[in-house]
Every structure is written in structure tokens, then in C-alpha cells.
Amino acid sequence: MIELTIDGIKARVEEGTTVLEAAKSLGIIIPTLCYYPGLSTYGECRVCMVEVKGKKSSLEASCTMPVESGLEIITNSSRVKKARKLVVELLISSCPKSKKLQDLASMMAINKVRFRIKEKNCILCGRCIRYCKEQMQSGGIGFVGRGTARRVGTAFGAMPAECRHCGGCEWVCPVCELACNANNLVDGLCGGCQNLALVETCEICVKCSEAVGPRGHKAY
Amino acid sequence: MKRLKSVGELEKLRKKIISKSERGQKRIVTSAGTCGIARGAIEVAQAISKELRKKGLDREVSLKVTGCQGFCEIEPMVVIYPERILYQRVSAEDIPEIIAQSIMDNQLVERLLYTDPATGKKIAHEPDLTFFKKQTRHLLDSNRMIDPYNIDDYLALGGYSALAKALSRMKPKEIIDEVKNSGLRGRGGAGFPTGKKWESCRVAPSYDGIRYVICNADEGDPGAFMDRSVLEGNPHSIIEGMIIGAFAISSHTGYVYVRNEYPLAVQNLGIALDQARKYGLLGQNILGSGFDFDIHISRGGGAFICGESTALVASLEGKMGEPRPKHIHTVVQGLNGRPTNLNNVETWANVPLIINNGAKWYSKIGTEHSKGTKIFSLVGKINNTGLVEVPMGISLREIVYDIGGGIPNGKKFKAVQTGGPSGGCLPEKLLDLPVDFDRLSEVGSMMGSGGMIVMDEDTCMVDVAKYFIKFLTEESCGKCVPCREGLDRMLDLLTDITEGKARPGDVELLEELGTMIRETSLCALGRTSANPVLSTINYFRDEYDAHIKDKRCPARVCKGLITFSVIKENCNGCTRCAKVCPQAAVKGEKKKAHKINQELCIKCGLCRDACKFEAILVS
Numbered sequence: 001m002i003e004l005t006i007d008g009i010k011a012r013v014e015e016g017t018t019v020l021e022a023a024k025s026l027g028i029i030i031p032t033l034c035y036y037p038g039l040s041t042y043g044e045c046r047v048c049m050v051e052v053k054g055k056k057s058s059l060e061a062s063c064t065m066p067v068e069s070g071l072e073i074i075t076n077s078s079r080v081k082k083a084r085k086l087v088v089e090l091l092i093s094s095c096p097k098s099k100k101l102q103d104l105a106s107m108m109a110i111n112k113v114r115f116r117i118k119e120k121n122c123i124l125c126g127r128c129i130r131y132c133k134e135q136m137q138s139g140g141i142g143f144v145g146r147g148t149a150r151r152v153g154t155a156f157g158a159m160p161a162e163c164r165h166c167g168g169c170e171w172v173c174p175v176c177e178l179a180c181n182a183n184n185l186v187d188g189l190c191g192g193c194q195n196l197a198l199v200e201t202c203e204i205c206v207k208c209s210e211a212v213g214p215r216g217h218k219a220y
Numbered sequence: 221m222k223r224l225k226s227v228g229e230l231e232k233l234r235k236k237i238i239s240k241s242e243r244g245q246k247r248i249v250t251s252a253g254t255c256g257i258a259r260g261a262i263e264v265a266q267a268i269s270k271e272l273r274k275k276g277l278d279r280e281v282s283l284k285v286t287g288c289q290g291f292c293e294i295e296p297m298v299v300i301y302p303e304r305i306l307y308q309r310v311s312a313e314d315i316p317e318i319i320a321q322s323i324m325d326n327q328l329v330e331r332l333l334y335t336d337p338a339t340g341k342k343i344a345h346e347p348d349l350t351f352f353k354k355q356t357r358h359l360l361d362s363n364r365m366i367d368p369y370n371i372d373d374y375l376a377l378g379g380y381s382a383l384a385k386a387l388s389r390m391k392p393k394e395i396i397d398e399v400k401n402s403g404l405r406g407r408g409g410a411g412f413p414t415g416k417k418w419e420s421c422r423v424a425p426s427y428d429g430i431r432y433v434i435c436n437a438d439e440g441d442p443g444a445f446m447d448r449s450v451l452e453g454n455p456h457s458i459i460e461g462m463i464i465g466a467f468a469i470s471s472h473t474g475y476v477y478v479r480n481e482y483p484l485a486v487q488n489l490g491i492a493l494d495q496a497r498k499y500g501l502l503g504q505n506i507l508g509s510g511f512d513f514d515i516h517i518s519r520g521g522g523a524f525i526c527g528e529s530t531a532l533v534a535s536l537e538g539k540m541g542e543p544r545p546k547h548i549h550t551v552v553q554g555l556n557g558r559p560t561n562l563n564n565v566e567t568w569a570n571v572p573l574i575i576n577n578g579a580k581w582y583s584k585i586g587t588e589h590s591k592g593t594k595i596f597s598l599v600g601k602i603n604n605t606g607l608v609e610v611p612m613g614i615s616l617r618e619i620v621y622d623i624g625g626g627i628p629n630g631k632k633f634k635a636v637q638t639g640g641p642s643g644g645c646l647p648e649k650l651l652d653l654p655v656d657f658d659r660l661s662e663v664g665s666m667m668g669s670g671g672m673i674v675m676d677e678d679t680c681m682v683d684v685a686k687y688f689i690k691f692l693t694e695e696s697c698g699k700c701v702p703c704r705e706g707l708d709r710m711l712d713l714l715t716d717i718t719e720g721k722a723r724p725g726d727v728e729l730l731e732e733l734g735t736m737i738r739e740t741s742l743c744a745l746g747r748t749s750a751n752p753v754l755s756t757i758n759y760f761r762d763e764y765d766a767h768i769k770d771k772r773c774p775a776r777v778c779k780g781l782i783t784f785s786v787i788k789e790n791c792n793g794c795t796r797c798a799k800v801c802p803q804a805a806v807k808g809e810k811k812k813a814h815k816i817n818q819e820l821c822i823k824c825g826l827c828r829d830a831c832k833f834e835a836i837l838v839s
Contacts, residue, residue, distance in 0.1 A: 047701075049739070059740055061740075064545045148704060149698070
């Protein structure tokens with residue numbers, strides 16, 4: 001068993017557990033996009049970033065980071081929140097119609113998208129690919145291309161013989177669900193449950209990252 | 221070629237080769253690395269061969285065609301031994317004169333001698349050139365004496381003696397200690413202590429005992445070609461280093477992952493491996509030691525990201541070249557899940573030096589935390605373009621002015637960019653900075669693999685930042701959001717700035733994006749990708765402000781912000797500019813002042829290059 005500290009709380013978990021899972025066991029929710037329980041971790045979205053006390057050079061993705069004895073993790077420092085906020089802002093600018101992303105934006109009090117909206121409609125999280133390969137044991141889809149030209153595709157653009165039409169790829173996709181105001185976005189944001197006024201709703205703030213509904217919360 | 225079955229046989233062969241070689245006899249050496257070939261080195265070599273035969277001299281005078289010797293500015297070069305008379309920028313037509321004057325007679329062909337830009341004097345002998353004198357060419361010097369198609373040349377210089385020593389007189393742990401004590405740090409960019417890496421790989425458990433050694437020859441930094449010339453000109457130095465490393469780590473299979481855009485390097489390495497195998501220096505029971513090891517070449521597919529160690533391993537395995545988080549290091553679980561030791565070309569080439577001369581000798585060169593020499597590719601607005609090998613700790617000023625010969629055309633120095641797309645631009649006030657791993661990182665740049673691009677007053681620093689970000693957006697693997705999307709948006713912002721479409725607050729947004737990309741990216745390409753932008757904002761903020769607030773490019777580079785016009789007083793109507801203009805935008809009668817039509821002008825600058833009366837103004 002490995003002992004580590006997350007947000008000041010001691011956790012005791014088995015070796016091989018990730019920091020994300022260890023935090024979950026303490027009731028600390030770290031927002032994620034490309035993580036899906038049961039599928040292998042990928043570390044693509046960079047939303048689940050956490051700060052490792054003593055490490056100044058960069059943050060770490062909690063979904064891929066294995067626990068280590070004595071580790072001190074902070075999930076909600078201003079450095080972490082700033083980074084997460086900008087990552088989600090970038091994601092919205094490339095995939096604005098997604099309900100999941102608009103919800104994340106409202107939770108993080110993102111009130112402005114400062115980048116050109118380029119509707120790519122995919123965040124390249126790879127959940128569909130991992131679902132097809134690992135859960136359905138098919139592997140009919142995969143990543144194709146590099147950089148901004150990277151997309152999810154099939155071998156030679158043809159319908160894969162392995163596809164059993166299970167629909168799992170669409171089901172597991174975090175951005176397939178359209179935001180309710182998807183066609184009426186204002187500068188990239190749906191404005192449905194906008195967190196424009198920060199209201200303290202919890203009597204004692206334990207500084208979790210959980211959204212507590214449209215009335216907002218203090219954490220971001 | 222007979223297979224060598226022991227260290228003793230190797231030494232006997234070496235003695236035989238040395239005694240056979242024509243020492244003291246006249247020899248012509250010309251370099252034909254990729255750079256030389258591009259400038260006609262093959263034609264020069266063929267002309268030499270032809271002329272020697274024509275004059276009946278081909279038995280007494282030998283010709284050696286080597287790889288790149290490092291002074292690319294003056295290629296093709298021809299050096300006459302034993303005096304080492306150096307002729308620069310030689311063409312095939314010059315050869316009969318050279319042979320007549322310097323081989324058949326003892327005269328110099330004055331017009332082909334190198335002129336020192338500082339003194340204006342002509343220098344006849346290669347070792348007297350400041351470019352070479354001020355360097356410490358422990359690695360590169362051999363390139364002038366080796367024909368890469370002949371392993372015997374390498375043997376004549378003492379090649380494979382380090383291997384003989386390691387296999388017959390040292391234990392693996394001793395070898396690792398020697399490399400650790402030398403202080404050698406990886407030359408690929410990260411600067412990780414090599415000995416420590418070897419040790420971790422050796423002790424990492426492998427369920428079937430398989431371990432791999434890899435040479436990272438995917439040199440991708442724009443402007444960097446140090447590894448190319450070692451691969452082309454002295455491939456055996458790398459092979460020897462790898463065999464020693466493999467012996468120390470207990471690995472029996474090695475790979476050289478070389479970028480496919482280096483066809484000559486791939487070819488020369490292949491020939492070298494073949495010849496090493498024929499001599500029994502690779503394969504089973506090397507030199508009778510009982511140690512088996514062989515090396516395979518794997519070619520890259522044209523992705524800069526595959527120079528990153530985890531992406532390289534993925535590519536070697538046949539997967540998409542994308543990095544993975546390094547919580548479990550490659551030395552523990554790398555290629556095919558086995559412990560893998562990956563080092564850069566230059567790192568491997570340093571190993572035989574360390575084994576032959578000892579850690580103590582090696583650690584005397586360099587600074588406290590950066591030992592040894594480093595090869596830099598000095599390019600850009602510099603008089604002496606080429607490869608310079610210098611001890612760590614030398615100042616940037618010495619490299620740029622003493623060895624590099626300063627800035628051409630009397631222009632003023634503006635910045636030097638080190639470390640490729642992961643590095644930063646350093647201004648004049650930092651010229652006295654000693655070059656070593658830590659000092660460069662402290663000021664917002666990094667050593668990287670050794671690229672050094674010199675920039676002058678005509679370089680726009682915003683344009684430079686835009687160039688590097690564009691390179692990175694094209695080369696990013698696209699796996700993680702901050703690098704893929706973040707760099708794309710940084711490019712949008714920088715493009716707007718260079719086109720005069722920027723808004724106030726754009727620089728702050730660039731800084732915010734840059735910091736986030738550094739904090740959240742998955743791999744080192746992403747983490748360091750913001751360096752060119754952040755360092756130029758730090759040291760050249762005034763240029764950004766000029767572009768944004770005044771819609772002006774101070775260096776007069778950004779096409780959207782400059783105008784080409786004719787200075788009436790200087791123009792005498794010679795029509796040269798009108799003739800070269802691709803858009804027919806320059807109009808005027810003969811002998812009368814011309815005029816540029818702004819609607820047609822595409823700011824290509826051909827008119828300015830053609831005008832001999834300085835009548836074209838760029839404002």
C-alpha cells in the first residue's frame with residue numbers, strides 16, 4: 001500500500017493506482033475528458049492536471065500518474081485552475097457545440113473565449129478508439145495524421161471489416177451530445193448556465209472541484 | 221577483409237595499415253559531405269582524379285574524399301597534404317591549375333586561398349585559419365582524415381582501440397563508472413548524465429535478459445547538422461561507442477534510428493556497419509571476447525516528434541510516433557517493453573574518446589556541470605557558416621566573432637538563437653554568457669542539440685517566433701490539447717501581429733498561452749515549444765509593440781507592414797529592377813526614374829537585390 005497526500009488529506013491506496021483514482025477514493029473530483037473508467041488511460045485532454053508539491057517545472061496529468069509514496073498533490077491551486085481554465089477555453093474554441101465542454105466552461109467560470117472559433121467537432125480524446133479496441137476487441141478505428149490534421153479515421157478510409165455497428169464509439173464520446181444552445185452560441189459560449197455571479201453555496205468550503213449547479217460555487 | 225578474432229589481430233592489422241599509408245607523400249583531400257556535394261564536390265573530386273591520371277601522377281599522389289569537415293562556408297574545399305594548403309570554393313575548372321601549381325610545382329594559387337574577414341589577409345595553411353585554430357576538434361578533426369567508405373582509415377587513426385580496451389581490460393561496471401566520472405551529459409538536448417542513464421538501464425530488470433541500445437539520429441532541428449556530419453563522415457565513432465555501451469549495459473541488439481531525409485548518412489552508416497561486421501567488430505564473439513552484438517538501421521518517416529525518445533521507441537515498434545508520459549522511464553521499459561538505453565549521435569561519438577583518454581582527461585574540459593566539447597552548427601547571418609566544436613564554457617561572443625568571423629556585410633548583430641525550436645533568442649547583452657547546459661536554460665533558452673542561428677538587424681524577431689511556431693504546429697504529433705490547439709492559436713496570434721491585425725493584449729495572451737503550454741504539455745516538444753515566443757517577448761518586446769501599436773516592422777521584414785518604393789534621386793532608369801520584377805510592378809522609361817505600383821507589388825525584394833544604385837527603399 002502506498003501513502004500519499006492529496007489536498008492535505010492522507011490517502012492509502014494500492015500500488016499501481018493513479019493519482020486521479022486515489023483522489024476519487026477521497027471524494028475529490030478532478031475534472032476529466034479523455035479518461036474513462038475501464039479503458040486504458042491516455043493523457044490527451046490535459047484537463048485533469050494537478051500540481052505536485054516541489055515540482056516547479058510543470059504540472060502532471062493525474063489520470064496517467066502512478067501514486068508514489070510521500071507524494072503531495074494539490075488539485076485546486078490557482079496555478080492548476082489557471083491551466084485547466086485555459087485548456088478548456090482552447091477546447092471550446094475548437095469544439096463549441098459540445099454540452100460537456102459548455103458545462104465544464106460554466107463550472108470553471110469561463111466567460112470569454114478569446115480565440116478564433118474553428119469547429120473541428122472532435123477533441124481527439126481517443127475514447128472511441130480505445131473503446132473499440134479494448135472493450136469491443138475490434139480496433140476498426142484509429143488516429144490518422146499529425147498535428148492539427150490529426151483525426152479519427154479508418155484504414156484507407158474504408159469501412160472496417162471489424163466494425164460490428166455497436167455504436168459504442170458514439171456512446172462513449174464526451175462531445176457527441178450537443179449543448180442545448182448549440183446553434184445559438186455567442187462567441188463560443190452557450191450562456192445557458194453561465195457562472196457570471198460567483199455565489200458561495202456551501203457552508204464550509206472544502207475546496208472540491210465539483211460543480212454544484214447553476215447557482216455556482218466559489219472554487220473557480 | 222579477414223575477420224579479426226582477437227584484440228591482438230586488430231592491433232597487428234592497425235600497424236599494417238599505418239605502415240602502408242602514404243605518410244609524407246603528397247595527398248589531396250577534398251570534402252564531400254551533403255553540403256559539399258550540393259556545391260559541386262563530386263565534380264571537383266572527379267576532376268582531381270581525372271587530372272592526376274592525365275598527368276600520370278595517380279600513383280604518387282593519392283586522393284581522399286572525406287565527409288563534411290565542418291567549414292561549410294568555403295566548400296568545396298581542397299587541401300594539399302602534407303603542407304595542408306587549403307583552397308576554398310574550388311570548382312572543377314580550377315583543378316588543372318591547382319595540380320599544376322601546387323602538386324607539380326610548389327606554388328600557391330593565390331586567388332583560391334582563404335581570406336580572413338577580420339584582417340583581410342590571405343591564409344594558406346588549414347591549421348592557421350582562425351576558424352579551426354580556436355576550436356577544440358576532438359570529434360570533428362578525424363573527419364578530415366577518413367574516407368567514410370573505408371574502415372581502414374578509422375583504424376589508422378586508432379579506431380576501435382577503445383573497444384579493444386573495454387572488451388579485454390575493463391569490466392562493464394568499470395566502463396559505466398568511467399563514463400559517469402567523465403561527466404558526459406546527453407548531447408541530444410536534455411543533457412541527462414549519460415553514465416547514470418547507462419547504469420539505470422543495466423540494473424533495470426528484464427524478464428528475458430534482453431536490453432536494447434539505440435542511437436537517436438533523427439536530427440530534426442532546423443539549422444542543425446552536427447549529427448549528419450558525424451554520421452556521414454565518421455560513422456565508426458558512433459558504432460564503436462554503441463558497442464562499448466552495449467557491452468557495459470549487457471545489450472546484444474542495437475538500433476540506429478536515422479531520419480530518412482539523410483540519405484547519404486543512411487548509406488554511409490550501412491557501408492560502415494557492413495565493413496565492421498566483415499572485420500568481426502560486430503556480430504558474434506566480437507574480437508574473441510565472447511560478446512555478441514549487432515546494430516540495425518531503422519529509418520524515420522519524416523516526423524520531427526520522432527526525435528523524442530518515447531515517440532522514437534513507438535515508431536521503432538511500428539506504431540504512430542507519439543510520446544507517452546515518462547513516469548516509467550525508457551531505461552526501465554522501452555523498446556518492446558525491455559530496458560532501453562537511448563543516446564544521441566554525438567553522445568555515442570564521445571564514448572571512445574572517454575575510454576581511450578580516461579574520465580579525468582575528459583572532465584578537465586568544460587565547466588563544472590557541463591563537461592567535454594560540444595559541436596554547434598553555426599548558421600544564419602555569420603561569415604563562417606559551419607560546424608564548430610568548442611569546449612563547454614566558451615562564450616557566445618567568442619563563437620560568433622572569433623570563430624564565426626562576425627556578421628557579414630557590416631551589419632549589426634541582433635540575436636543568436638540556440639537550441640532549435642525548443643530554445644530561445646538571446647540578445648547582444650548576453651553575448652558574454654558561457655555556453656553550457658545550465659547557463660543557457662537560466663536565461664530562457666537551452667543548448668538543445670547544438671543549433672546556433674545568428675541574426676542581424678535585418679531579422680524581424682516576431683517573424684522568427686512565427687517561423688518556429690509554424691514549424692512546431694506542423695511537427696506536433698497532435699496528441700495533447702495544449703500543444704495541438706495551443707500552438708495553432710499562437711500561430712494565429714503571431715500571424716495577425718505580423719500582418720498588422722493585432723489587438724492590444726495579444727502579447728499578454730501569447731504569454732498566457734505559452735505558460736499554459738509549458739505547464740500542461742505531455743512531452744518535451746510541447747513543454748519547450750513556447751520558448752522562442754517567450755524569449756523574444758522578453759528580450760525584444762519593443763518589436764512586438766511596434767508591430768501592434770504602430771503597425772510597423774522595425775526590421776522591415778513583415779510583408780504586410782512594408783512598402784517598396786523607388787528613391788527618385790538615386791534612380792537612373794537602368795531598368796534592371798523592372799526586368800526582374802515577377803509581377804511587372806516596376807514601370808518606367810529608360811534613363812528616367814522608375815515607379816513601383818503598390819497594388820501589384822508582392823514585396824519579394826528582387827528589385828532591391830538587382831538595383832546597383834541603392835535606389836529601392838523598404839519602409
